[in-house]
Amino acid sequence: MNKNIVLCGVGGQGTVLASKLISGAAMNRGIPVKSAETIGMAQRGGSVFSHLRLGDNVDCPMIAKGAADIIIGFEPGEAVRMLPYLKRGGQVIVSSKPVMPVTAALAGSNYNGSEMLDYIKAKVDNVIVIDTPKACSDLGSTKVLNLLLLGAAVESGALGLCSEDIRQVIVSRIPSRFHELNFRALEYAKNVIDKGV
Amino acid sequence: MGQEFLMGNEAIAMGAIAAGVNLVAGYPGTPSTEVLETVAKRRPDNTYVEWSINEKVAMEVGAGAAYTGARVMVTMKQVGLNVATDPLMSLEYIGVKGGMVILVADDPGPISSQTEQDTRHFSRFSKLPCFDPSTVQEAYEMVQEAFEYSEKYRTPVFFRSTTRVSHGYAVVDLKEPNDYHVNSIEGFVKDTKRWVIFPKLSYQAHMDIEKRNKELAGVFSAYSRNYILNDDSKFPAKGIATGGFSFTYACEALRELGSVKLLKVSTPHPFPEELAVKFLAGLDEVLCIEELDPVIERELIYICGKYQLPVKIYGKMSGHVHTAGENSIDSVKGNIASFLGLTITDSAAVAGNELAEMPVLPVRPPVLCAGCPHRASFYAVKQAMKGKKTIFCGDIGCYTMGNAMPLDMVDTCLCMGAGLGIAQGVRHMEPDTACFAFVGDSTFFAAAIPGVINAVYNQANMTLVVLDNSTTAMTGHQPHPGTGQTMMGDVVDKVSIEGILKGIGLKFVETVDPLQYDKAVSTVTRAAEQPGVKAIIFKSPCIAIVKSDKCLSVNQDKCINCRKCIREIGCPALIIRDDRVVIDDSLCTGCGLCSQICPALAIGGEDNE
Structure with missing residues (x-):
C-alpha cells in the first residue's frame, strides 16, 4: 500500500499530533513511513503542513504536486492552499472553522472560510466538511479537532487505515485521561459520515 | 536491531x-x-x-x-x-x-x-x-x-x-x-x-592539512556513501550530480522520468575526485541538482578543466537551476525533464490552469502569539515614544516578529546581539534620535553583553530593552543561564541580567512587568529622559511555558466597535465576527493588554457582563 497524506492548518492547531498518530498506526501495521513537517518560525500562527508518505519505494518524505491521496485541512483556507498537491480522484477532509489572521482582522476583512469551502467543493469530487464548532460543542471540548478530522479521514477509506489502528495508537501514545474523549471524537466523525452529511 | x-x-x-x-x-x-x-x-x-x-x-x-x-x-x-x-x-x-x-x-x-x-x-x-x-x-x-x-x-x-x-x-x-x-x-x-x-606550528600544520585533504579526496572516492547509480541509463550521454536532500528529490523525479546516470556526493569536501572522473567519462552533459551554493557544479567544472574532459556542466551558475531558495520534487522534476527534453504529465485534481480561479488566500505571516508579553513591551515603548524621533533596533528571537503590523516596532534586525551596536552607531551620527535596542534574555547572554560594555565605555546614549520571558522561546524553550536549569537536569544559581547590567555600571536599570500597561509606559518615558545608557527589563514569562486558563471577552453592549484594540496591538485572539470585535476563546490567555487600552472599558474577564 502506498499513500501520500497532506495535513495542513495554522500553527498551534494540532496537525503534528495527528501526523504522529497516522505514522504510529502505519508503523504498527509494519508499513514504512516517511514524513516532513513545518517547524520553526511559521509555527507562530503561520501556515503549517505535514507531508506523510506510507509504503515502500519512497525516497523523499515530501509529496509532489498532484500526488496526494488525501488532504486533511484543519482550516478551510489552508486546505485550498494545499489543493495543488491533491491527485485526480483524491479525498479532501476539511474543518469548516476559519482561523482569521491578524492581517485580515486589521484590514477589516470578514473572512469566514465559506468561499474557501465553496471552491473546494467546486473543484473536488470527494469532500467531507466537518462542522467543527458544532462537533466541539456536541463533544464538550475544543481539543478534539485533530481526532475529528482523523476519524473522518479513516472513515473515508483514503488513509488505508482502519479505526482500530487509530484507537490502538491513541492508547499507546496519548495519556489515558484523554482516551475516552478521543474515542468519542472518532465515533462522532464516523456517525457524521455514516449519515452522509 | x-x-x-x-x-x-x-x-x-x-x-x-x-x-x-x-x-x-x-x-x-x-x-x-x-x-x-x-x-x-x-x-x-x-x-x-x-x-x-x-x-x-x-x-x-x-x-x-x-x-x-x-x-x-x-x-x-x-x-x-x-x-x-x-x-x-x-x-x-x-x-x-x-x-x-x-x-x-x-x-x-x-x-x-x-x-x-x-x-x-x-x-x-x-x-x-x-x-x-x-x-x-x-x-x-x-x-x-x-x-x-x-x-x-x-x-x-x-x-x-x-x-x-x-x-x-x-x-x-x-x-x-x-x-x-x-x-x-x-x-x-x-x-x-x-x-x-604559534606561527611556526601553523605553517607546518597548513602543509599537513593540504596533504591530508589531497589524500582524503582519494579516500572519499572509495567511501561507500559516494557512488554512481544507473550505469544502464536510457540517456547514455547525460548525467545528474547531486547530494544532500536534493538526492531524494532527484530519485523521486527519476522514478517518473526514467533512469539517468547519477553521481551522489556525500562528501562535498574534499571532493571525491577520482569517482567524479569515472562518472564524467563518456558523458556530454551533466545537470547539478543541489541547494544553496553551486558547490558540486564548481567542483565538476574544475575537474573537467583539470582533466580536459569535454563535458558541459549545468546548474545554478549556468542558469539551468534557480539560484536561491529550496528545491522541491516539482522543481527538480522540472529541471531534469527539461534537461532530458521530456514533458511532465499533470496528475493533479485541480489542473494548473484552473488554479487561477483560486480565491485570495489568507496571508499568514508569523506573528507574536496571543498573550505574548513582547506585544505589551513593544506597545509600551511605542506609546511612550510617540511623536519623537526614534529608532527601534531589533534582534534575533520571537521578538523579531514585533516588526509585524500594527506594532511595527522593529526598524532593524541583523544578527544575534547586533541591535546594541546598531543603536550606538545611529546615535553617533544622529544625536537627535532616541535609540532603542531590544534583546531577548537568551540573546542577551549569547551576544549582547559586549555591546552593553561598549556603549558604557564609549559614552553612548541609548536605551536597552531586555525582553525577558525566562526562556529561549523561538527555538522551542531551551534553558539558559537566567533560568537556573541545565541540560544535565541540575538546578543552579540563576545569572541575573539586572546584576550584570548594574555590574557594568548602568545607573538606570529597572525591571517591570510589561502587562502592567501604565507602569510600563511611565518606565520607558523616565528611561528615555535620562542621559547615557539605560536599561529596562520587561519581565513576564512566555505564554507557552506558564499556561494560562484565563480568557477575556468583549461586552458587546459596551463595545463601541472602534476597533482600537485590533488596530493598535494586533493580537491574534482579537477577531471580527459578523462585523463585531470578538475574542477567540481558543487563543486568548487573558493577558489583559487589550482591556487596558479599550476606551470603552468593554473587555474583561468572567464578570464582564
Missing part, C-alpha cells in the same frame, strides 16, 4: 550516542536544536551535555574535551557557525585527539534563518572534511562514520544537514546498545608543541 520513527535530528543524536559520544555542546537554532535535546534525553550516564551560552563557547568547550581524547559533538545552525568561526579556524590547525563532529544545520529557503549560507562552502574555506547526508537513515549511520574519520585524521569534521533532513521523519534501523562504540578517554597530555598555536 531495533526500529524507531525518528526525526532526522533525533537520528543524528542517536548516531552520536551509538558512536560513544562523551560530550555534546551547542546553542539552539532552527533547524539544529533537536540534536542536542535528544542526546540530553537519551544519553547514557557518562555523556555530558550542555547548552553553552553561544556557539563560540560551545566550540571551545568541545575543543577542550576533544583534546582529552573524548568524542565530541558541537551543534548549531548555519549562522551559529559564524559565531564559532574564530575558535574553529584555529582548531583546524591544532587538530583534535578524540573524534569531533561539528553538526551544522543549513536552512535552504531560508525558512527560519537570516541567511542562505552553505556550510559545504565553509568546509572548503576552513579546510575541514564535510559529510552531507541525504536521508534520516543515512544521517544516523553517517554520523558514526564521521566520528571514525575525525579520529583517524585527528581533525574536526563537519556534519552538514539541511532543514528537510533534520526535520524529516523516517523509520530508522538502530543499533542495539551492546553494539555501541565505547570510547576510552586518555586525558589531556601536556605538549605545548601540539596544543599552543
Whole structure:
C-alpha cells in the first residue's frame, strides 16, 4: 500500500499530533513511513503542513504536486492552499472553522472560510466538511479537532487505515485521561459520515 | 536491531550516542536544536551535555574535551557557525585527539534563518572534511562514520544537514546498545608543541592539512556513501550530480522520468575526485541538482578543466537551476525533464490552469502569539515614544516578529546581539534620535553583553530593552543561564541580567512587568529622559511555558466597535465576527493588554457582563 497524506492548518492547531498518530498506526501495521513537517518560525500562527508518505519505494518524505491521496485541512483556507498537491480522484477532509489572521482582522476583512469551502467543493469530487464548532460543542471540548478530522479521514477509506489502528495508537501514545474523549471524537466523525452529511 | 520513527535530528543524536559520544555542546537554532535535546534525553550516564551560552563557547568547550581524547559533538545552525568561526579556524590547525563532529544545520529557503549560507562552502574555506547526508537513515549511520574519520585524521569534521533532513521523519534501523562504540578517554597530555598555536606550528600544520585533504579526496572516492547509480541509463550521454536532500528529490523525479546516470556526493569536501572522473567519462552533459551554493557544479567544472574532459556542466551558475531558495520534487522534476527534453504529465485534481480561479488566500505571516508579553513591551515603548524621533533596533528571537503590523516596532534586525551596536552607531551620527535596542534574555547572554560594555565605555546614549520571558522561546524553550536549569537536569544559581547590567555600571536599570500597561509606559518615558545608557527589563514569562486558563471577552453592549484594540496591538485572539470585535476563546490567555487600552472599558474577564 502506498499513500501520500497532506495535513495542513495554522500553527498551534494540532496537525503534528495527528501526523504522529497516522505514522504510529502505519508503523504498527509494519508499513514504512516517511514524513516532513513545518517547524520553526511559521509555527507562530503561520501556515503549517505535514507531508506523510506510507509504503515502500519512497525516497523523499515530501509529496509532489498532484500526488496526494488525501488532504486533511484543519482550516478551510489552508486546505485550498494545499489543493495543488491533491491527485485526480483524491479525498479532501476539511474543518469548516476559519482561523482569521491578524492581517485580515486589521484590514477589516470578514473572512469566514465559506468561499474557501465553496471552491473546494467546486473543484473536488470527494469532500467531507466537518462542522467543527458544532462537533466541539456536541463533544464538550475544543481539543478534539485533530481526532475529528482523523476519524473522518479513516472513515473515508483514503488513509488505508482502519479505526482500530487509530484507537490502538491513541492508547499507546496519548495519556489515558484523554482516551475516552478521543474515542468519542472518532465515533462522532464516523456517525457524521455514516449519515452522509 | 531495533526500529524507531525518528526525526532526522533525533537520528543524528542517536548516531552520536551509538558512536560513544562523551560530550555534546551547542546553542539552539532552527533547524539544529533537536540534536542536542535528544542526546540530553537519551544519553547514557557518562555523556555530558550542555547548552553553552553561544556557539563560540560551545566550540571551545568541545575543543577542550576533544583534546582529552573524548568524542565530541558541537551543534548549531548555519549562522551559529559564524559565531564559532574564530575558535574553529584555529582548531583546524591544532587538530583534535578524540573524534569531533561539528553538526551544522543549513536552512535552504531560508525558512527560519537570516541567511542562505552553505556550510559545504565553509568546509572548503576552513579546510575541514564535510559529510552531507541525504536521508534520516543515512544521517544516523553517517554520523558514526564521521566520528571514525575525525579520529583517524585527528581533525574536526563537519556534519552538514539541511532543514528537510533534520526535520524529516523516517523509520530508522538502530543499533542495539551492546553494539555501541565505547570510547576510552586518555586525558589531556601536556605538549605545548601540539596544543599552543604559534606561527611556526601553523605553517607546518597548513602543509599537513593540504596533504591530508589531497589524500582524503582519494579516500572519499572509495567511501561507500559516494557512488554512481544507473550505469544502464536510457540517456547514455547525460548525467545528474547531486547530494544532500536534493538526492531524494532527484530519485523521486527519476522514478517518473526514467533512469539517468547519477553521481551522489556525500562528501562535498574534499571532493571525491577520482569517482567524479569515472562518472564524467563518456558523458556530454551533466545537470547539478543541489541547494544553496553551486558547490558540486564548481567542483565538476574544475575537474573537467583539470582533466580536459569535454563535458558541459549545468546548474545554478549556468542558469539551468534557480539560484536561491529550496528545491522541491516539482522543481527538480522540472529541471531534469527539461534537461532530458521530456514533458511532465499533470496528475493533479485541480489542473494548473484552473488554479487561477483560486480565491485570495489568507496571508499568514508569523506573528507574536496571543498573550505574548513582547506585544505589551513593544506597545509600551511605542506609546511612550510617540511623536519623537526614534529608532527601534531589533534582534534575533520571537521578538523579531514585533516588526509585524500594527506594532511595527522593529526598524532593524541583523544578527544575534547586533541591535546594541546598531543603536550606538545611529546615535553617533544622529544625536537627535532616541535609540532603542531590544534583546531577548537568551540573546542577551549569547551576544549582547559586549555591546552593553561598549556603549558604557564609549559614552553612548541609548536605551536597552531586555525582553525577558525566562526562556529561549523561538527555538522551542531551551534553558539558559537566567533560568537556573541545565541540560544535565541540575538546578543552579540563576545569572541575573539586572546584576550584570548594574555590574557594568548602568545607573538606570529597572525591571517591570510589561502587562502592567501604565507602569510600563511611565518606565520607558523616565528611561528615555535620562542621559547615557539605560536599561529596562520587561519581565513576564512566555505564554507557552506558564499556561494560562484565563480568557477575556468583549461586552458587546459596551463595545463601541472602534476597533482600537485590533488596530493598535494586533493580537491574534482579537477577531471580527459578523462585523463585531470578538475574542477567540481558543487563543486568548487573558493577558489583559487589550482591556487596558479599550476606551470603552468593554473587555474583561468572567464578570464582564
